Amino acid sequence: MANLQQAKKRARQTVKRTEVNHARKSRIRTYVRRARDACQGEDQNLARQEVLQAEREIMRGVTRGVMHRNTARRIVSKLSRRVRLMST
Numbered sequence: 001m002a003n004l005q006q007a008k009k010r011a012r013q014t015v016k017r018t019e020v021n022h023a024r025k026s027r028i029r030t031y032v033r034r035a036r037d038a039c040q041g042e043d044q045n046l047a048r049q050e051v052l053q054a055e056r057e058i059m060r061g062v063t064r065g066v067m068h069r070n071t072a073r074r075i076v077s078k079l080s081r082r083v084r085l086m087s088t
Contacts, residue, residue, distance in 0.1 A: 024066045031057040032075060039082040047086060051079045 002008045031054040038050035055076050061067040 021064075021066050024061055024064060028054075028057050028061045028067065032079070035079050036082070039079070039086060044083065044086045047083050051076075051083050054079060 035054040038047040
């Protein structure tokens with residue numbers, strides 16, 4: 001356990017930040033899952049909407065530092081590809 005006052009404060013902040021980041025990651029995963037499920041269905045417009053919402057949430061995660069930029073781009077690319085392939 002930390003002994004210095006600053007180290008104790010840092011430990012408290014880390015716990016709070018970890019909770020917030022966990023919630024953000026969970027939210028991103030939920031949006032991605034909804035987008036994937038929409039791509040499994042028949043309605044391409046719905047799938048496109050869900051992918052757009054997921055992309056917004058993913059990029060927000062990148063801005064907040066929860067997710068790496070390249071990881072986010074890879075996920076968005078895969079989702080976009082699924083929507084594109086629905087029309088064929």
